Amino acid sequence: MCTGKCSRFVGLALLPLAFIAIIVNLLLIFPNGETKWTNNITMQVWLMAGIGGAGLFMLCPSCNAIRAGGKGCCGEGCCGNRCRMLRSLISSIFGGLGSFYCVAVSGTALSNGPLCALTNQTGNAAQWGYHFKAMEDSYLFNKTSWDICVQPPNIVLWHIVLFSMLLGLGAIEFVLCAVQIINGLLGVMCGDCRKKENNNA
Template identity: 45%
Template sequence: MCFSKCARCIGSLLLTLAILCIVANILLFFPNGETQWSRENQLSRYVWFFHGIGGAGLVMLLPAFVFIGMEGEDCCGCCGHQTCGRSCAMLGSVVAALIGIAGAGYCLIISALALAEGPFCQTNSGWTYPFANTNANYLSDHSTWSQCNEPRNVVVWNVTLFSILIGLSAIEIILCLIQVINGLIGGICGACCGQQKSQSYAC
């Protein structure tokens, strides 16, 4: 079925995106590749929410593997009807897609909050969030980024990685929404086709 092929394609894309989200989140723990800041707990509070590792990463693996495992024409069926089995599988993928949307949504929200607050860094006044009350205006005013002395280039590091996580999680949400539609149509059409075949056999 074309619906199953579409689901497997979406699953493969989600698997790739989930791995990228996990990598991006891990990199947030090591500004400039340095480990001392995570050891000393001198990172943005939102880094510790594991939104890329958990939400858009590990949680997203569930729908990804469910979609990839869609058996399509080889479904064993239920109640002796192969089409019924395909229909149940497609409708079941909708639940997995909703779980994926929740995980990716969590990642998107946390990443957006992290960008709005800005990084935790050492300024001339000590360790603080220098951009917390700027309504994220620092994102367009690069001249203010020099307020952060340590970790070096932490603003660029955080803005880049959190932006990547926002983009990746947004794509994951779109793909999962597509699968919700695909699963509903595939499940309903599968059930209708199954009924039509049963009626034709009865004739």
């Protein structure tokens, strides 16, 4: 595959992933789809790993990769698209950092568990905290332990599903950015093979 075609593929793949990550992070701000719990959400949600790291931060490498898949900066031939490939390479490095940030924050959130309230002796919800951090076994695969959190409703499942999505999105974006770094480096050194293809046609 030519470096230009590969760049365009990576850019077009990163673009929807970035928008999905933003939507997922926005959903985390409203546990159970309700606005009344926004004062009681985990710290990792406020770190905006999906909106920033895997979302807005990813738009620049995506757009640069798509542009690198077009004609060279001086038209067809000339610098052989090296200028755009160089910009794509540099922005992909920052994109990789953003996606790594998303993976790190999401992994920490899954490890710590959600911020939730237990039921006290009077039957009222109280004792807000990260109650799963103190457990010896992981809560992720122990569904019976999820019942200790009563507020927000279904917060454990909400937390696990959405942060798992962010973790996966961040990991995919990191791999794509790594591919584009290598592809961009080849594009800077060797140019775009599509010129040769056009000449042979």
